Amino acid sequence: MYKGYSILAMAAALNEAGKIGEVVRRVPRHLVDMTLVVDDGSDDGTAEEAEAFGAHVIRLGTVQGAGAAVRTAVDFGRQHGYDILVVMAGNNKDAPEEIMRLISPIVDQGCDFVQGSRFLAGGAYGNMPLYRNVATRLHPLIFSLVSGKKVTDSTNGFRAFRLSLFREKKINLWQDWLNEYELEPYLYYQVIAQGYRTMEVPVTKIYPPREMGFTKMKPITGWWSILRPLILLWIGFRK
Numbered sequence: 001m002y003k004g005y006s007i008l009a010m011a012a013a014l015n016e017a018g019k020i021g022e023v024v025r026r027v028p029r030h031l032v033d034m035t036l037v038v039d040d041g042s043d044d045g046t047a048e049e050a051e052a053f054g055a056h057v058i059r060l061g062t063v064q065g066a067g068a069a070v071r072t073a074v075d076f077g078r079q080h081g082y083d084i085l086v087v088m089a090g091n092n093k094d095a096p097e098e099i100m101r102l103i104s105p106i107v108d109q110g111c112d113f114v115q116g117s118r119f120l121a122g123g124a125y126g127n128m129p130l131y132r133n134v135a136t137r138l139h140p141l142i143f144s145l146v147s148g149k150k151v152t153d154s155t156n157g158f159r160a161f162r163l164s165l166f167r168e169k170k171i172n173l174w175q176d177w178l179n180e181y182e183l184e185p186y187l188y189y190q191v192i193a194q195g196y197r198t199m200e201v202p203v204t205k206i207y208p209p210r211e212m213g214f215t216k217m218k219p220i221t222g223w224w225s226i227l228r229p230l231i232l233l234w235i236g237f238r239k
C-alpha cells in the first residue's frame with residue numbers, strides 16, 4: 001500500500017527462465033503489494049522460478065499472447081481490489097526500481113495512465129537493435145497523428161494505470177483481436193480518446209545481447225500487430 005493505493009505489478013513471461021526471477025527480485029516491495037507473473041504457456045521452468053522469488057503466478061497453460069496476459073492481470077487486479085496496475089517486461093529489459101516514476105503521477109497528480117518513455121530526458125536505452133530503434137521512433141509519430149496527442153514512446157510496455165479505467169465501457173480489452181500485441185496500443189489510444197489524463201515519464205529500457213533473446217516480437221508480424229490497432233481505430237473499423 002502506497003499513500004492509500006494498493007499496487008499490483010505484473011510481468012508477462014514466455015520462456016523467461018533465468019530472467020524472470022531477477023525481474024521479481026528487483027520489484028520494490030515497499031511500494032508494490034503483489035508481484036504477479038502471468039506465465040503464457042512456458043515450458044522451461046519460468047513459473048517455478050517466479051514463484052521461488054516470491055511472485056504470485058497465473059499459468060495460462062498454452063501460449064495465448066501478450067495482450068491476453070495483460071488482460072489476465074487486469075481481471076486479477078480488479079477481482080482482488082487493487083487500485084493501480086504496473087505492467088513491465090518479463091525478460092528483464094525494464095527497471096522495476098523505477099516503478100515510483102510511474103505511480104507517482106497517479107497518486108500525487110491525479111493521472112489515470114502513465115506511459116514510460118525511453119526517449120524523454122532522463123530516460124535511457126541500450127543495445128537496441130537498429131530496426132527496433134527505427135520502429136520505436138516511427139510508431140509514436142503515427143500514434144500522435146492518430147490520437148491527437150503528442151507522445152514520444154508508444155511501444156514501451158513499461159507503464160501504470162488505474163484499474164478503475166475499465167468501468168469505462170468504451171475501453172473494451174475483452175475482444176479476441178486484442179490477444180497479441182494489439183492490446184497495449186489499443187488501450188493507450190482509448191484512454192486518450194475517452195479524455196482520461198495521461199502522462200509520459202522517463203524510464204530505462206535495456207536490451208540484452210541477441211544470443212540471450214532480446215525480444216519475442218518478430219520484425220514484420222510483430223510490428224504489424226502493434227500498428228494495425230491505430231489504423232483500425234482511425235478508420236472506425238474497430239472500437
